[in-house]
Each structure stands twice: as structure tokens, then as C-alpha cells.
Amino acid sequence: MQKGSIRVQTENIFPIIKKFLYSDHDIFLRELISNAVDATQKLKTLSSIGEAKGELGELKIEVKLDIDNKTITISDRGLGMTADEVEKYINQVAFSGAEEFVNKYKGQNENNIIGKFGLGFYSAFMVSDKVEIFTKSFRDGAKPVRWECDGSPEYMLEETEKEQRGTDIVLHINEESKEFLDELRIESVLKRFCRFLPVPIFFIGKEIEEDPQPINNTQPAWVRKPSELTAEDYQNFYKELYPYNETPLFWIHLNVDYPFNLTGILYFPKIKQNYEIQKDKIQLYANQVFVTDEVKDIVPEFLMLLQGVIDSPDIPLNVSRSYLQGDPNVKKINNHITKKVADKLDEIFRNERTSFEEKWDSLGLFVKYGMMTDDKFLEKANKFHLFQSADGSKFYTLEEYRLAAETLQKNKEGKLVILYTTDPVQQDAYIKAAEAKGYIVVKLDTLIDASFINQMEPKWNDVHFNRVDSDITDNLIDKQENTEMVLNEDDQTKLKSLFSITPPGLQVTVELKGLSPEAPPVLATRPEFMRRMKDMAAMSGPMGSFYANMPDEVTLTVNGNHPIYQQVLATADAGRQEKMTRNLADLALLSQGLLKGTELTSFISRSVDLLKN
Numbered sequence: 001m002q003k004g005s006i007r008v009q010t011e012n013i014f015p016i017i018k019k020f021l022y023s024d025h026d027i028f029l030r031e032l033i034s035n036a037v038d039a040t041q042k043l044k045t046l047s048s049i050g051e052a053k054g055e056l057g058e059l060k061i062e063v064k065l066d067i068d069n070k071t072i073t074i075s076d077r078g079l080g081m082t083a084d085e086v087e088k089y090i091n092q093v094a095f096s097g098a099e100e101f102v103n104k105y106k107g108q109n110e111n112n113i114i115g116k117f118g119l120g121f122y123s124a125f126m127v128s129d130k131v132e133i134f135t136k137s138f139r140d141g142a143k144p145v146r147w148e149c150d151g152s153p154e155y156m157l158e159e160t161e162k163e164q165r166g167t168d169i170v171l172h173i174n175e176e177s178k179e180f181l182d183e184l185r186i187e188s189v190l191k192r193f194c195r196f197l198p199v200p201i202f203f204i205g206k207e208i209e210e211d212p213q214p215i216n217n218t219q220p221a222w223v224r225k226p227s228e229l230t231a232e233d234y235q236n237f238y239k240e241l242y243p244y245n246e247t248p249l250f251w252i253h254l255n256v257d258y259p260f261n262l263t264g265i266l267y268f269p270k271i272k273q274n275y276e277i278q279k280d281k282i283q284l285y286a287n288q289v290f291v292t293d294e295v296k297d298i299v300p301e302f303l304m305l306l307q308g309v310i311d312s313p314d315i316p317l318n319v320s321r322s323y324l325q326g327d328p329n330v331k332k333i334n335n336h337i338t339k340k341v342a343d344k345l346d347e348i349f350r351n352e353r354t355s356f357e358e359k360w361d362s363l364g365l366f367v368k369y370g371m372m373t374d375d376k377f378l379e380k381a382n383k384f385h386l387f388q389s390a391d392g393s394k395f396y397t398l399e400e401y402r403l404a405a406e407t408l409q410k411n412k413e414g415k416l417v418i419l420y421t422t423d424p425v426q427q428d429a430y431i432k433a434a435e436a437k438g439y440i441v442v443k444l445d446t447l448i449d450a451s452f453i454n455q456m457e458p459k460w461n462d463v464h465f466n467r468v469d470s471d472i473t474d475n476l477i478d479k480q481e482n483t484e485m486v487l488n489e490d491d492q493t494k495l496k497s498l499f500s501i502t503p504p505g506l507q508v509t510v511e512l513k514g515l516s517p518e519a520p521p522v523l524a525t526r527p528e529f530m531r532r533m534k535d536m537a538a539m540s541g542p543m544g545s546f547y548a549n550m551p552d553e554v555t556l557t558v559n560g561n562h563p564i565y566q567q568v569l570a571t572a573d574a575g576r577q578e579k580m581t582r583n584l585a586d587l588a589l590l591s592q593g594l595l596k597g598t599e600l601t602s603f604i605s606r607s608v609d610l611l612k613n
């Protein structure tokens, strides 16, 4: 038997490490199982090049929980270690690794450390009073050895009995960590970190199962070649990740080996409601070991709406978040993912336009969010971003809309005016009127659209958006055209005064115009700018309450050319005349949803009165 002392410079590394990893004690299993996987994979490699001779046997990893003896044992049939190797790798590498870790992070806020990689074997001491290693190297004639240590720099190393090649790590779980002496707890940790490890892992609890199944899928879809996979394989893998979700819209298989290594599958989920986001996040793996599902900074923000898996050994996981943002690899990965996603969308748009259009409801959100936040994406997305017509029957790219609408919908500055509706049912009358003039009205009715419009106007600098009810149809496209009025000056003055009404909470401006006789007698419109401000106010922000408290501005455009005014002006009964004009105004306000409460009640009783005589 040999006793020895491990040379470490930093005193008392253990309490420091423990503090760092306070919230994440369960990573000890991930670290030890990763080592077991590495040892197994290395053996396979040595065998394939003829350096390891003989039968490899069943290469599996076992995690055994012995509640009575308070131990957890992780056994592999990997390459094992000789006494010298234990001396070198465990006493020196593992301990100096832990020391390095501490030196790097001493004095930092522990929340800054993501991934918490790089601690390796030493993490066993987070949960153990004592750790034993029983190991037998694959090398001919190697003697099995037992190593024991309680986390202090003193260790013990001796020869032992061990039949099988490989390593057993025995953790004597300490009092504080007895929560791990629980089958369900261990199983849940294994499921979290080891689901997709490449070597079969078996959990052995109290009950001995007759036909034990590995807890992991060693060949998850993302490590397989895209050419080997069917749509069903991709969908099944998605189900494995998110069992309760509906089938995804489509997916992107990432596979990069230069200038960094990255594989993975990103899924576009079906989004039922605009705000249903961020529930099932993208998971980050390093060589099939689960690391985190906090992928902020690695995945472009707008793609956080996607789901799936990214696997890269090149992402520096043991560094702080602020470092990560500046890391050139992370930046490259970010750009690459954005490009891939844009290319894939473009490809689907070109090859399967109908199906792309069918999915636009869910897709639109990613695309618009991406266009607003990422200029590189915007450049590509301009080709496949779609406007849907108000009735939902047609889709236009910006260029297609331009081609179809250009002749009629250019304003005096030469800008293309995109007419949109936020509510095709409520704004139906305005849409019909605009369509009758040959205009194309598109639907921008989702939560994101208000900001989308505000941001796209400066980005698409020759485009202007106008909500279809923001002005009378004749003025929607500001062309500075004159209209003629059939009423004489006196009648015009009379009509204007009849319409000088002051409904509470509304600031009304009345305009008299000579529109087409078929246009409605009165149109209520809300200026585009004011309405946008009000919409934003509803969403919050410091300016919110300012705009929210302003009265609703509304313009009543009285169409002097409508035949009804001949009748109104000819009415001798002043009371009736007043009621008629007020009702015409109220009808217009009603179509804008601005007639409420007592105003609405008086409108109804007035209408009944008018019907009576």
C-alpha cells in the first residue's frame, strides 16, 4: 500500500468549489459519467487501430445505487488505468484541474459561471465523504488498483482484486447529500444529463430488472447523417424531446465542421398563440452530454423561439457569460445559425410555397422578429416575408405587393403605400371601400405587427404603411387630388354646423368633402400616428400613460355628395334634422368602436324615434 500527498498550491479548494456549485450539485453524475463515456470511447478507438487487443465485451456503463451502504457506484468497461496512470491523471490532472478552476473563478459571482465544465472527477467530492476508485487497465498484465481519498490532499493507493477491465468509481455519499440516495432523484438526474450519451447507461436500483433497458438513446437523430433520416425520424426525435407538443412545422439539420464543430437539429414549432413562447427551449449539448438549456448568447435572440438541440464541443462552457458574448466562436456560431435558418426558409419558400403559406401563421412570428432584430436576416427574409390579404386568400412578398399595387398605391412622394387592417371584421367597411378603388389591403393583426410596421418603415425606406381606416378611402394614398362638391356654400356651412357634435372623451374634427356618391355619408377615421401611439401606450412604457390619457382623436369626414344630405337639408323639422345628422355621425363612430355607454344608448333610442315618424 502506498500513501501519498497531492501537491496543490491553493489551500482548501474544496469549500470554494462547493460554494461555486452550490445550486448544481447534481452535475457530479454528469462529470463522472462523461469520464466513463470517454474511457469507453477511447478504448474503442484503441481497439480499432489494433492497440487494444482481444474482445471488448459489452461496452456499457452502470450506475448503481446502494442505499444501505450509502454509496453510488459508476462502472465502465473502458480503458481503465494502471497505478501510474492513477498517479498521473487522478492525483495530478484531476486535482490540478480543480485548482485551476478555483484560481480562475475566485472572487467572481458564481452566477456568472455557466456550464460549470472543467471540474471533472473532482466534483465527486461535492457529494462524498470518501471516494474510491477500483480500476484495471486494458494493458496486458496490468494490475488492478484501488485508490481512496477523502478530498484532502492525502490519498491511498494499493493493489486490489478486479476481474473486469475498466473503472468503478465508488462515492460514499455524505450526510449533506443524502438526497441523492434516492432512486427517483438519481433517475431524474440521469434523464436530464445522460439522455443522449453515446454509450448505453443502465441504472441499477433496489429492484433487479429482468430485462434492463438503457436509460439513454445512444444514437439521437442529430448525430446521424441527414441522408439516413426520414421525416418520421425527425418527428419522432422531436416527440422524444417534447412529448406533449404538436408535430413541428419543419426542421433544420445543422452540420458544420469548419471553422468550428457544430451539429444539431432546430425545429420550428407550431405556435398557437402569439405569446406562447419560450416554454420548451433549445438544449445545448457538448458531445452528447447535456449542458444547459440557457442558450442565450449562443443562439440569436429571435431564434430562441425555436426548439431542438445544438451540440458543439467548441463552445467555451466554463467561462462567464460576458466573456461568452465576446467570444469569436460564439459569434461565428450565431451568424452561422442565422444564415442556415434563413437559407432553409428561403429554400422551403421557393420549393414548397403553398405549404410555406399555410404555415405563415406560425412562421410569420419568427420571420418578423428576425427582420426587426437582425439586419443580415432581414436582407434574406425580404425575399420570403409575406403579406396576407385581408380576406386571407392571397399572399404577397414585398416585391409582389409592389408590382400589384404600384400603379394605384403610390403617394405624392413616390412611396408605396401598404394598406393594412388590424381587424378584418371590424374594419370591413373600410376594406371594402379600399378594395372597390382597386387597392390591396393586407392583414397585420398580430401582437408583433405594430412594432414591425414601425421598424420596417425606416428599413424599407420607400414604403409607407397606412391603416385602412386611418383616413377616408380617397385620402389613404395621399396624392393631392381635388374633389368636387355638389353642395353650394350655404348648404355646406349648414351641414358643417349640424355636425358640430361633442361626444365625451372624443376630440372630433369635422371635414366636409365631395366624395363619390356611393361612398358612405360619414366616415370616422383616426389619424395613423395617433392610433399607433395609442396602440403602443396600451403595451406599456414611460410614454404609455401620456398617450393613454389623451382623448381619442377622430375625424368625421362628411361626404357632401351623398344623396342623403339633399333629404337632410330639405327637412323642415329642426329636431328631426338634428337627430338625422347625429345618427349618421354615430353610425360612423360605431364602425370605429368609439360609440360606448350612454352614447350608445341614446343612439338606439334616437334611431327608434326616427323610425316612428
Ligand SMILES: Nc1ncnc2c1ncn2[C@@H]1O[C@H](COP(=O)(O)OP(=O)(O)OP(=O)(O)O)[C@@H](O)[C@H]1O
Pocket: 031, 035, 036, 039, 076, 078, 079, 080, 081, 089, 090, 093, 094, 095, 097, 117, 118, 119, 120, 121, 122, 167
Ligand atoms: N472512468 C475513467 N476511466 C479511465 N480514466 C479516467 C476515468 N475517469 C477519469 N479518468 C482519467 O482522469 C483524468 C482526469 O479526469 P477529469 O474528469 O478530472 O478531467 P478530464 O476528463 O480530463 O477533463 P474534464 O472532465 O474537465 O472535461 C481523465 O483525463 C482521465 O485520464
